[in-house]
Amino acid sequence: MKLNAEQVERLYAFTRQHYVEYYDLQTELVDHLANAIEEQWQQNPKLSFEEALNIEFKKFGVFGFMEVVEKRQVALNKKYNKLVLNEMKVFFSVPKIIGTFSAIGIVFYLLKFFQEGLEIAQGLFGILIVVFIIGLAILSRRNKKNTRQTGKKWLLKEIIFGYSSLAGLINLPIQLALRLNGKHYSDSSLILFSLLLVLLCLTTYIVLVLIPSQAEKHLKETYPEYEFVN
Amino acid sequence: MKNSQLYKGSLTTIVMKLLEENGRMYGYEITQKVKDITKGELKITEGALYPALHKLEAEGVLEVEVENVDNRLRKYYKLTEKGSAETINRLAELEDFIRNMQTLVQPKLDY
Numbered sequence: 001m002k003l004n005a006e007q008v009e010r011l012y013a014f015t016r017q018h019y020v021e022y023y024d025l026q027t028e029l030v031d032h033l034a035n036a037i038e039e040q041w042q043q044n045p046k047l048s049f050e051e052a053l054n055i056e057f058k059k060f061g062v063f064g065f066m067e068v069v070e071k072r073q074v075a076l077n078k079k080y081n082k083l084v085l086n087e088m089k090v091f092f093s094v095p096k097i098i099g100t101f102s103a104i105g106i107v108f109y110l111l112k113f114f115q116e117g118l119e120i121a122q123g124l125f126g127i128l129i130v131v132f133i134i135g136l137a138i139l140s141r142r143n144k145k146n147t148r149q150t151g152k153k154w155l156l157k158e159i160i161f162g163y164s165s166l167a168g169l170i171n172l173p174i175q176l177a178l179r180l181n182g183k184h185y186s187d188s189s190l191i192l193f194s195l196l197l198v199l200l201c202l203t204t205y206i207v208l209v210l211i212p213s214q215a216e217k218h219l220k221e222t223y224p225e226y227e228f229v230n
Numbered sequence: 231m232k233n234s235q236l237y238k239g240s241l242t243t244i245v246m247k248l249l250e251e252n253g254r255m256y257g258y259e260i261t262q263k264v265k266d267i268t269k270g271e272l273k274i275t276e277g278a279l280y281p282a283l284h285k286l287e288a289e290g291v292l293e294v295e296v297e298n299v300d301n302r303l304r305k306y307y308k309l310t311e312k313g314s315a316e317t318i319n320r321l322a323e324l325e326d327f328i329r330n331m332q333t334l335v336q337p338k339l340d341y
Contacts, residue, residue: 002300002301003300003301003302004301005301008301008302027296027302027303027305028257028280028305029280030302030303031256031257031258031299031302031303031304031305032257032258032276032280034300034302035256035258035259036258039262059275059276060275060276060277061275061277063277067277067281068276068277068280068281071280071281071284071285072280072281072284074285075281075284075285075287075288076284076288078288079288223294223296224294224295224296224305225296225303225305228296228298228303
């Protein structure tokens with residue numbers, strides 16, 4: 001005996017009740033539960049759907065689906081970080097590396113030239129932070145709207161549009177900006193500042209513009225089912 | 231999983247070996263296959279299998295395909311090219327481990 005469409009829907013609802021928000025994970029767990037229930041029916045055809053479901057759910061242990069969800073988050077965050085890193089590498093390969101190093105050079109000379117007014121460096125960091133926060137807010141709003149329309153949440157999409165582990169990076173420029181204190185800095189530390197500023201600008205660009213613009217491609221690669229249901 | 235601590239480290243290798251032999255498989259199929267082969271002695275828990283599959287997928291060892299089967303979507307896993315090469319390494323490692331364990335557990339007393 002096979003599950004009917006209504007029972008499959010009930011399984012989706014069941015995973016949602018047990019805190020699996022993401023459609024990609026729901027789908028996999030629904031198929032697993034469905035197979036297991038069908039297997040139980042082969043051995044004991046009198047078992048009701050709900051009884052069979054309860055028996056299967058118990059096999060996941062006291063924490064239910066929680067562990068599966070958590071580990072999936074870790075795995076996809078890793079994947080996302082790899083995406084960002086790969087994009088970053090492009091900026092350090094020919095021909096883009098020329099642009100990257102010129103940018104670092106320009107920032108360095110600006111900082112050196114305005115040595116006395118380190119508020120400028122602080123200001124640059126400040127602008128970067130504000131841009132990052134505003135950008136994240138815009139992205140996550142756009143994603144929320146989209147999720148409402150489709151009714152489906154995808155973990156990688158959530159990571160790409162705002163809930164990114166890289167958001168923690170924002171702490172770095174804050175710390176740096178706070179530590180600048182107007183004293184005379186050596187050339188090497190100015191070079192380091194310039195490098196960091198450019199790296200942060202690049203990260204901001206990759207996280208806020210580049211990857212979201214290719215989101216559909218990444219999602220289709222990760223989720224073959226993405227095209228099925230959207 | 232029976233005596234899980236001992237089996238835990240080998241779960242990914244077991245999964246990769248199964249996929250090498252069977253081409254593509256879905257999660258539930260893997261749990262059943264392991265149960266069949268070991269005659270029910272070794273049961274892979276759901277809570278361990280899916281995280282392992284997702285990790286391997288994120289590492290680029292596995293890739294996924296989705297099909298519509300019996301009113302629902304089914305996710306199949308299969309080895310990537312990188313995954314096939316990795317499987318050979320992991321199996322060799324596991325065999326070394328088994329051999330070493332054997333010598334440790336049953337030391338030859340006759341020398």
